[in-house]
């Protein structure tokens with residue numbers, strides 16, 4: 001697909017050196033690069049198009065865009081009698097879904113959705129699968145426009161923990177009895193990344209839930225944590241609600257404890273449309289759903305106190321980097337560049353210790369570069385990742401009092417007398433908000 005585009009265009013390697021830790025500012029402002037992003041990234045990637053709860057009945061449909069191309073997503077149970085090619089509509093080549101999130105790709109050569117998402121699903125289940133029945137998108141979405149490049153939004157959510165303390169300081173104090181955001185614990189927080197997707201997270205279990213400013217929601221999640229542990233294992237049940245944010249390559253982001261889900265739709269090099277949804281578990285009682293909706297509107301809706309802070313950053317970053325002189329300079333992405341990859345038996349993907357880190361941004365731009373460079377998606381470089389089968393799914397009875405095991409496969413018994421690789425133990429006396437997961441130890 002688009003092979004002629006690749007033959008006549010120059011290499012994009014000149015626009016970044018991720019070993020050195022810099023990105024060329026022109027990728028945020030130049031129309032020619034933006035056009036190539038639409039061809040090489042948006043016309044070839046798996047893109048989020050809908051959640052299945054937005055299309056509950058046969059014949060329901062919605063329009064959205066894939067890049068700048070408008071598309072029509074519908075509940076197709078009994079709509080097969082319309083030949084859309086006769087209407088001059090382009091059909092997407094592939095459609096797939098993961099736990100209700102529907103993705104589509106124009107490119108018939110795009111790899112399977114499963115391999116595209118990779119083990120990032122381990123993290124994403126912390127918003128999609130914390131309760132029986134899964135999630136729902138509540139009615140409608142909020143659209144807003146920002147005079148900013150789409151990538152600034154995505155990278156803000158993929159791992160920008162260090163902006164929080166100063167960008168959101170006044171908002172945090174206003175909403176938290178004058179108290180600032182607590183500093184990040186660099187020994188108990190991580191950046192995780194795979195295929196350009198990224199999740200940055202701490203382990204305390206309550207940070208994002210506290211800043212939703214809805215105590216009933218915090219209580220609700222603490223009540224269901226034991227059941228969450230049955231579904232997702234103890235680790236994910238404990239860390240859910242921590243200060244965390246995430247993006248799915250190329251243009252979807254969410255805050256796992258704050259229940260906002262959003263998509264950055266490119267419109268120009270210096271303009272995006274942001275679509276924001278409130279998501280919640282179907283099984284939640286109505287009063288909790290209402291609390292979550294109000295909480296999202298007050299924090300990360302377009303009028304929310306924190307979203308307004310961030311919006312100013314996205315626009316100012318774009319404006320500053322657009323200057324014809326300034327755009328010739330490099331933009332610094334070196335934070336944490338000397339920190340190595342952690343080989344942690346609990347957390348999947350390419351993992352870095354310490355939430356103040358540009359690691360996820362560097363990995364996002366690595367994927368951006370790979371997509372811009374590869375004539376065929378089959379040529380995308382494989383990046384090292386631990387297989388999902390390393391990670392157990394539940395807490396197991398363990399011979400060590402006060403610990404539980406995370407086995408290699410569900411229901412694997414404690415084998416702490418063997419040298420079983422990746423058979424780990426996690427302290428179970430963890431208390432959300434007051435304690436940290438103790439780390440893991442390999443049995444043997």
Ligand SMILES: [Fe+2]
Nearest residue numbers: 164167306310
């Ligand atoms: Fe922010």
